Amino acid sequence: MRIVGTYPRAEVVAGVDGSGASLAAVRWAAREARRRDAVLHLVHVRDARAGEAGMLLSHAECAAREAAPGVPVRARTAAGDPADVLVRAAAGAELVVLGHHAEPRPVELLTSVGQHVASHAPCPVAVVRGAGARPPVCGEDRRPVVAGLDDSPGAARALGLAFEEADAAGCHLVAVRAGTAAAGLAALLEPWREKYPDVQAIAVARPGPTARVLTESTHAARLIVVGPSRLGGLAGAVLGSAALHLLRHADCPVLVDRGTR
Structure with missing residues (x-):
């Protein structure tokens, strides 16, 4: 060594x-x-x-x-x-x-x-993976951290880590979920906005399959944060189809939070 x-x-x-x-x-x-x-x-x-x-x-x-x-x-x-x-x-x-x-x-x-x-x-x-892994050639990096959300138990954990990453990077956060219920998604952000008041966060709900919606959200992102679809104890966490799709197709680094911290 x-x-x-x-x-x-x-x-x-x-x-x-x-x-x-x-x-x-x-x-x-x-x-x-x-x-x-x-x-x-x-x-x-x-x-x-x-x-x-x-x-x-x-x-x-x-x-x-x-x-x-x-x-x-x-x-x-x-x-x-x-x-x-x-x-x-x-x-x-x-x-x-x-x-x-x-x-x-x-x-x-x-x-x-x-x-x-x-x-x-x-x-x-x-x-x-993807272009998002490279820092900007010049100027300030204004790309957001994306929180990729779904209805899984790991989504709330991922949202917390996404706020933490955005706060550390000094950038804004975009919480994205497939569907049309943007109001309900915005409510999930409120406790994290109180904890991280310097992070500007918006909630976006887009129609379409979760994997496609989340992958499209990575094209202009510096990082996307996702959680497991199921927490499996000693057997580990179980990654859902959307997370696996991101590992193969995202245009920025994919951060998976098992929620074990």
Whole structure:
């Protein structure tokens, strides 16, 4: 294990596999770690190319320092199943960050690691994908945080985390739900508006299937926050079809909150 710098207790964990998607996730995670005053913990799971592990981690460390100069970094390799390793690494972390591979491949491979980690990690999990993962080329980032809501028990938890993220980023929040009952949705925002008075929040109800409505809301967002459709105790949370659709099609990072904090 290599340790760079002196780091505080809080950690942001990022999975590293050497791909372009992984490096994009590392850069995003580095900016998050700096914002949270946390250490960035890079984890690479060894495979048949074990000799390349050091090079992959060095490349990832360079990408992290370029994205967020001064962020403290830990980097290590581990053996085992990538999803299980990342769930274990998440113990005590504030956030786990994974990349999303955009190249064509079976849906099962696209979502298996992200779905498993998002369902079992003891902290929120971000899957970095889409144009929303990149900071603006110039000027202030005015993109909102989106809270993707449905009728599941995890929706209220996700709304709270979305307010927290918007408050930390200094941006506004858009709460989106499929349907036409905008008034009822607005009522859900009131207690969170009182807790986060600096966050400008609006409620939007749009007709159409939940997966499509939430995915369309990501085109101009910096982040979308969703909750699980069901909380499964020791078996983990159960991601609904809309969350799984977002993991494959969102145009910004997807933050899944299991509500375990």
